[in-house]
Amino acid sequence: MRQTFDVRGGPEIGRTHLPLLRETMKARGVDGFYLPHEDEYQNEYQPEANQRLTWATGFTGSAGAAFILSDKAIIYVDGRYSIQVLEQVDQELFDIQKFDPPGPFDLIADMDLEGKVIGYDPRVMTPHTAKALRLALQKAGAIAKALSKNPIDQSWKGRPRQPMTQLVPQDLKYAGTSSAEKREAIAAKLRKEGADAAIITAPPSIAWLFNIRGSDVRCSPLPLGRAILHADGSAELFVAPKKVTDEIREHLGNQVSIRDINELNKGLADLKEKTVWADPATASEWVFSTLKRSKATIMEAADPVALPKSTKNSAEISGAARAHEIDAVPIARFLHWLETGIEPGKTTEIDAVRKLEGFRNDTGVLKDISFETISAFGSNGAMAHYRVSKASNATFTEGNLFLVDSGGQYFEGTTDITRTVAIGEPTAEMIKHYTLVLKGHVAMSMIRFPEGTTGTHLDAIARQPLWMAGLDYDHGTGHGVGAYLGVHEGPQRIAKGWNATPLAPGMIVSNEPGYYIEGQYGIRIENLQYVTDFEELPNSFRPVMGFEPITLAPYARNLIDTSLLTPEELKWVNDYLKKVADTVVPMLSDYPDVADWMKTACAPF
Template sequence: MRQTFDEATDPSFGRKHLPLLRARMAEQGLDGFLIPHEDEHQNEYLPEANERLAWISGFTGSAGAGAVLTDRAAVFADGRYTVQVRAQVDADQFEILALEDNGLARWLEGAPRGAVIGYDPRLHSPDTLAGLKAAATRAGAELKPVQINPLDLAWGDDRPDQPMAPVVPHEDRYAGESAASKRARIGKAIADKGADAAVLTAPSSIAWLFNVRGGDVIRSPLPLAQAVVQADGSASLFVDPRKVTNELPGWLGDAVSVQAPEALDGALEGLKGRRVLIDPSLSSAWWFDRLTTAGATVVRGADPCTLPRAVKNAVEVEGSRQAHIRDGAALTRFLHWVDTVGQATLPDERQVAEALEGFREQTGALKDLSFDTIAGAGPNGALPHYKPVTRTIRRMERGSLLLVDGGGQYLDGTTDVTRTMAVGDPSADQRRMFTLVLKGHVAMAVVRFPVGTNGVQLDALARLPLWMQGFDYDHGTGHGVGSYLGVHEGPQRIAKWGTSQPLLPGMIVSNEPGYYRENHWGIRIETLQVVTEAQPIAGGERPMLGFEQLTLAPLDRKLIDVDLLTPDERAYVDGYHAQVLAKVGPLLDGEVRDWLTAQSAPL
């Protein structure tokens, strides 16, 4: 029986699988081996066949790394997965360390002098690899590329098959622009970069550019494929023939050649003497090495699809609005369930997550979740990206809080929303902290900002009410979101650190300040919003941008301390709730509609 993974992966994996890997390492003359979470496509969410870190360690988080030496091993996870990694990984087999602050590189600095540590160049970006090589050099060790991944050999026949989901058209009524028009735009962008062609390896770029979707990657409708796009807009798409549906060649048109992956090597050889654009943050080191070997001149630069994909056209924005109305009705039914059935029966976190998914499925339009639902009761809510796993599951507790973060994939849009709910009567302290978070959330919702402003410049607005009381949160305030694509999408974000990319009309970002009291409870309020051109400000001199709220789901009134809100903040909350009732209310009836009406009454 082939091995599969879920959030409750067996912690004994390390004890069973480390000897198998070490035997294969020895056959290749290796003293160690590096195991990034990322796969050949640098995916955040992986098909089961590429869950290498999960196979060796049991850890299934969406960010992490592993390192195995002959006598010791380590797993690295970021702060989102502090509880999960300790629940899933055998601490007797692996040292559990922080991924942040170049954790893997710092660990390599302690590698044995003279050690030969292998890596698979298909799994590491060139910039990340450069840092790891420098760390190994400082330790007197050597990083050596492998031709055949020893972990894949150790996994053997138990490894799941690579996914073969059909690649299907994503109709123009959802995409808003034909693939031919997109290819012409991208071809010009390639030429403007001084390149003759571009190599695309990011599944989201493939899906967007060719107006196709797939099912190879969990929680994202992505096909695993590669493409070479010429400056004239023609392209070659390399995809397993088993994924090619009868309608696909006609959909793509004569200017796109559909070829098997085996033809890719020859296509790269054909780029000899040409200037080829490729993104070092999205493509692995193997591509850079292979293009150089083929005699191409590598032009390092951003994937030319990244920014156009992030700036949604009018059809995509309207699709997102409709997806959020539909999703908002499901969310409202769920919030009513929490406030009635949940308060009476105190379900556990897994039951809470299953209830939310069930309401989304009842829409009849759900294609998948956009990520595994985060449902944190009490202390688990204080872990920003906690996911219910068998050894840590808690029940809702009266006097505490429930934090639920989830989203859906629909043909017309991708959703992501967090709501925090009181279980029983909230304390004054809980209401105070929720309202401080709400004040920051409102500030980010109503802000007007000049053209050219980036998310780093806005981030402090959401934190200021917390800062003024001596509090903060350790994650970003907002991430980009795709259009029936990934729930995390660049280049835009709102955070203390990161990109200088200005926010542009049509970009969708989250607004999710929070507060987390360790060992007690957590608070986060998240809505998605789209950048818009703001109405001119009387007496103003410069064109301004703002945000339109997309997410439509009520806030928990019991947690709002109205006395802490300014009149303008109170007016915003009342206006937002009126909008929820107007747009979502017609999709509801009976006691759920009555409940929403009561929740939406003016503060």
């Protein structure tokens, strides 16, 4: 079983790798190099061969950047990784600075870099981020230089090979719509907008469009490649030849040409003088500059696959519901273990990760976890995106809260669930805060809303009970989730920041309000739910949509103060618990103790 808490890195990384990188920089005629976390595919997770930031610094977090100069090195991280970066990065070699999205460009602009030449790799930066870097360097007095080869790749001795896992077809019973139908639907949009072709660079979009999956990266069943979709519905798929089988060729059919990924440059050149749809948020600056050299007319627009991919069809919704039924058994076993099997003073956060992943593996159908498990006890739970490591590993003690955020990848779908439980007796304050979070969670479950409503419009609903008490949380309330794809998916989102994508039937989103007290504990409650079809309510002015939860797990009974719940909220909770019990208890026949516990955990209030 794969361990999620292993900590790579340490002082030896920077001490051995920085000199190699600086030698290469000098040979390339640059005084510095900007190194983002992102790779060529802009994925949340990367193959080992593309983990360049980790190679240079030892840092393994999912967001960050480094700025390497001949006499100085800086690593930039956000607040999620304030502890992890101290564990993994040598502070004698690197200055550690905090940045906010989209990058540390304001910090770079304030540096004195007069006359220095700073290199960057246009293959791993979008046009927007590359432009922001160039402007920052200009303000700092430096000259930006796009490099044809990444100096990390040239310095990395023993660099792992790019993954060559074979592509696999996504069964039509899970996909619901054939690849040919999907391609024609997107092609019709290209024709309507006057585009001759679209360059598709996001691996999740490629996976969905061609009904294929892969295992090139951890936590997401993605095939790494590129595609060009033409306005007649034909397409070119650029992947490593070793990934392609006869089954895949038959699956894709005659309208899809499979080409070597190394031919992408030529494929873009073949679009000469054509109008090409390209997404500046997902395609690299290299793609844009290559198209410009080919004298193509670039139509900058959002990935045309993203919105159809986010709007699940009936087969994808059914698959997601089935995935949550499968996942409900290990979750029930885990929650039962938390109440009956842990040893305060001995059991640790890492023990909990092992136990939960073991229960999921016991299903026999788990393909992978869907993200690195957040196993956070006490004050660690106050860091909303904490990741346990050997150095931070906390031991459970009585009288505090444990927050666990986890998920699984199954052929049927992708899961993501957060539950917070009390270890020992909770305080009155913990109960109050948990119940306020639950009220927001229930409000987001019960809401009905008309066409045109975005996640931004709804975000305050989940926060209102906390706001009324002068409280809040600093993360979004909900993100999109893929259909056996990435656990974080757009373009829809429920958050304070403006999101222009209206919620639509079939979209799967998380519902995860929380509350965190630094140095004490964190609370988050998360279900996945999908947007329902339009319905006419009695005497309604217009049709409305709602949410239907697909996560199946009880809440923490001893953290709920029912006196703070309205009758409508209490009814919703009881109805949900009945659904959980009716669905999950019959699946626990091999675990009678867990079944009995579930009956009690789901008893009506």
